[in-house]
Amino acid sequence: MTLQLHDTLQGKKVPFVPLKEGEVTMYLCGPTVYNYAHIGNARPAVVFDLLARLLRRSYKLTFARNITDVDDKINAASVETGKPIDEITARFITAYNDDMAALGVRPPDIEPRATQHVGEMVAMIKTLIDKGFAYEAEGHVLFDVSSDESYGTLSKRDLREMIAGSRVEVAPYKKAAHDFVLWKPSTPELPGWDSPWGRGRPGWHIECSAMAEKHLGTTIDIHAGGRDLVFPHHENEMAQSSCAHDGAPFARYWLHNGFLSMDQTKMSKSLGNVLLVHELIKTIPGEVIRLALLSAHYKQPLDWSDETLESARRMLDRLYGAVQGVEVSEADRAAADVPGDLIAALEDDLNSPRAMAAFFALAKELNKATDDRKRITLAAQMYASGDLLGLLANDPEEWFAGHATGDLASDDIEALIEKRNAAKAERDFETADIIRDQLMAAGITIQDGREGTTWRRGQG
RNA sequence: GGCUAGGUGGCAGAGUGGUCAUGCAGCGGACUGCAACUCCGCCCACGCCGGUUCGAUUCCGACCCUAGCCUCCA
Numbered sequence: 001m002t003l004q005l006h007d008t009l010q011g012k013k014v015p016f017v018p019l020k021e022g023e024v025t026m027y028l029c030g031p032t033v034y035n036y037a038h039i040g041n042a043r044p045a046v047v048f049d050l051l052a053r054l055l056r057r058s059y060k061l062t063f064a065r066n067i068t069d070v071d072d073k074i075n076a077a078s079v080e081t082g083k084p085i086d087e088i089t090a091r092f093i094t095a096y097n098d099d100m101a102a103l104g105v106r107p108p109d110i111e112p113r114a115t116q117h118v119g120e121m122v123a124m125i126k127t128l129i130d131k132g133f134a135y136e137a138e139g140h141v142l143f144d145v146s147s148d149e150s151y152g153t154l155s156k157r158d159l160r161e162m163i164a165g166s167r168v169e170v171a172p173y174k175k176a177a178h179d180f181v182l183w184k185p186s187t188p189e190l191p192g193w194d195s196p197w198g199r200g201r202p203g204w205h206i207e208c209s210a211m212a213e214k215h216l217g218t219t220i221d222i223h224a225g226g227r228d229l230v231f232p233h234h235e236n237e238m239a240q241s242s243c244a245h246d247g248a249p250f251a252r253y254w255l256h257n258g259f260l261s262m263d264q265t266k267m268s269k270s271l272g273n274v275l276l277v278h279e280l281i282k283t284i285p286g287e288v289i290r291l292a293l294l295s296a297h298y299k300q301p302l303d304w305s306d307e308t309l310e311s312a313r314r315m316l317d318r319l320y321g322a323v324q325g326v327e328v329s330e331a332d333r334a335a336a337d338v339p340g341d342l343i344a345a346l347e348d349d350l351n352s353p354r355a356m357a358a359f360f361a362l363a364k365e366l367n368k369a370t371d372d373r374k375r376i377t378l379a380a381q382m383y384a385s386g387d388l389l390g391l392l393a394n395d396p397e398e399w400f401a402g403h404a405t406g407d408l409a410s411d412d413i414e415a416l417i418e419k420r421n422a423a424k425a426e427r428d429f430e431t432a433d434i435i436r437d438q439l440m441a442a443g444i445t446i447q448d449g450r451e452g453t454t455w456r457r458g459q460g
Numbered sequence: 461g462g463c464u465a466g467g468u469g470g471c472a473g474a475g476u477g478g479u480c481a482u483g484c485a486g487c488g489g490a491c492u493g494c495a496a497c498u499c500c501g502c503c504c505a506c507g508c509c510g511g512u513u514c515g516a517u518u519c520c521g522a523c524c525c526u527a528g529c530c531u532c533c534a
Contacts, residue, residue: 011464029534037534044534073532156463157530204532226534227465233533258465259528295483296473301466301527311472311484318483321497345474353474357482367498429493436495447497454497 003054003347005222006299008230008254009154013349018221019252024059025216026052027251028108029208029225029233032068033092034077036278037099039289039304040226040260040267046290046390047257047298047350048224049105053388054346064215065108066208067093069115070191070201085191099277102286103293104390112211114202118193120210121202124244125182125195133243137173139185139198145178148239154254155231180236182206205236209250213241223251227258257298262305275304285402287391288313294352294389315356316391316399317456319382322363324396325451326379336380338388346388359385400456408442417446417453 003016018024028048031037037045045065055061069089078085097107114121125141128134133147145151152158181203186192192199212220218241225234234254241250262273280289292312296302339362345354362385366378386392394402401410416435423431436446439455447454 008464031534032532041534071532155529158462227528228533230464231529232531257534259534261527292472299465300473303472305472307471307484314485315483318497324497351474353472353482357474360482364499424493427493433494440496445496448492448495449497456497 003058004349005253005255006349008234008256009251011156014253016253018059019219022059024055024061024222025220026055026061026063026222026224027208027212027216027220028063028065028223029229030065030067030111031092031096032071032073033089033096034071034074035092036276037096038267039275039277039280039293042100042103042105042277042289043260043293043298043302044224044226044257045100045105046103046293047352048255049100050294050346050352050390051222051224051255051350052106052108053390054350057343057388062110062216063108064110064112064212066211067096067111067113068204068207069093069113070207071204075190095278099281102281103277103290104286104393106390110215112215114207114211115191117207117211117214118202120214121206122183122193122195124206124210124213124240125202127244128182128240131243131246133239134182135175136197137175139200140173140181141183141197142174142179143182143236143240144175145180145239146176148243150242151239152235154235154238157231157235180205180232182240205233206240208233208237209241209244212237212250213244218245218248220251222253222255224255224257227256230254230256255298258296258301260293260302260304262303267304284309285313285316285394285399287316287393290390291316291356295356297353298350315360319359319363319386319392320394320396320399322366323379323382323392324400324454325449326366326375328376328379328383332376332380333383336377336384338385339381342385342388352389355389359389359391400454402457408439408444413439413444413455417455420446421453 004013005016006013026048028044030045031041052061052063067089074085074088077083077088081088101107125134128143129136129141132144134141134143136142183195183197183200183202183206185198185200190201192201212223223234223237238250242248261267262275265273267274277289288309289312292304292308293302295308295312302308339358342355342358342362345351345358348354359382362378362382366375366382369375369378383392416439420432420435423429423435439446443457445456447456
């Protein structure tokens with residue numbers, strides 16, 4: 001089975017073949033760092049982290065995820081808070097990486113920042129002007145959409161219809177309504193760089209084109225991002241890059257994740273239903289959030305609710321419950337492989353729900369197995385699968401001990417369990433039940449197993 | 461209005477031209493001193509109307525509904 005990916009440009013699922021055998025380049029549109037990432041921002045980070053993990057099994061992957069650190073929203077945040085721009089961006093870059101790490105997102109190979117690539121952007125803009133794809137007007141440089149015949153193919157838009165239905169007010173310096181800004185002038189108090197067109201700052205789209213070119217080459221294998229970026233962001237990137245490169249394709253596969261809604265409604269600040277990852281991870285284990293995000297196929301819309309999280313938490317309890325108590329050595333882990341059906345599910349356009357079904361099948365097999373050797377092998381396979389999915393990274397004992405609020409110390413719990421077991425041995429069930437109720441009241445659940453009594457915080 | 465995705469059981473969410481998704485919840489049973497965990501079994505389904513077919517939830521067409529994009533946005 002080879003990897004199949006749904007390519008937005010072709011509009012269908014196609015076999016993945018990298019440009020260079022054995023090597024893959026991937027670019028993901030990362031955050032604009034003016035605020036904490038919300039749960040919707042986390043979806044592409046998690047989903048394409050999973051893709052990166054899958055790709056690394058078979059290819060030498062170079063994965064870049066950019067940081068947009070020059071943007072009007074950042075400028076606005078600076079004015080609003082009175083804090084310097086550098087301070088704001090530095091703070092939210094750190095927060096973003098910490099928050100994503102909590103969700104099991106591994107750092108990309110390259111994390112290019114827009115402000116460190118202005119020179120490359122200026123060079124690309126010059127090239128576009130020289131080749132007749134861009135023009136200067138009133139201190140702005142604009143991309144001339146009419147010069148690019150293939151404009152609109154990614155988002156499947158007919159330019160004439162778009163112009164007819166346009167609700168946008170056309171800036172006076174534009175030749176045509178859909179020409180977009182490559183470079184714009186800056187006022188003295190705003191960030192700016194010297195350029196052939198005067199002091200200014202780049203438009204939004206050019207940074208990705210310039211940084212992808214610099215770090216990944218003229219044509220990249222995979223370009224990923226949220227659905228909403230298809231137009232105009234990716235359409236414009238594609239136009240800039242392929243025009244600057246004499247028609248060479250910008251990306252060979254375009255991947256876009258679906259939107260996340262909150263209790264059936266769009267997440268938006270005005271509705272006050274924006275969930276920040278930074279806040280969520282204070283009370284909810286990152287793996288629970290990650291699993292919730294992977295519980296739907298990445299292309300599908302995903303509705304986020306308390307039930308989504310609760311269900312994900314119970315799913316993880318079940319998975320951790322299966323491996324709990326099985327001693328798996330480093331050697332066992334090293335020898336283990338991920339089951340074929342789980343790989344096959346992921347290779348089918350990253351079908352994470354199907355992969356989870358395979359994961360649960362493995363857990364069930366482990367729960368049923370009685371032979372110690374077999375149990376170790378299966379548990380090792382579960383850990384190997386977890387490594388691929390970014391789950392099961394905690395020690396099972398810590399998992400069950402960790403995620404709750406009870407104020408009873410672990411030692412006290414162990415002592416009470418010993419007392420209860422002593423009572424049970426004397427068939428004094430009344431005392432045993434009193435102790436169990438006592439623990440239950442403190443949020444501790446007791447489980448009598450063949451190899452002794454285990455406990456977990458939380459009910460269930 | 462245009463474009464792009466969708467509409468599956470109580471919920472979440474895969475998939476398929478004729479036999480099981482999976483998980484959570486619920487029900488019955490086993491295990492247990494009683495529980496919990498676990499196991500076994502069960503319940504509940506494919507928006508609507510036509511068409512193709514021996515047979516469609518799955519293919520085709522119309523319709524209804526939903527979401528996203530068309531303006532900064534993952």
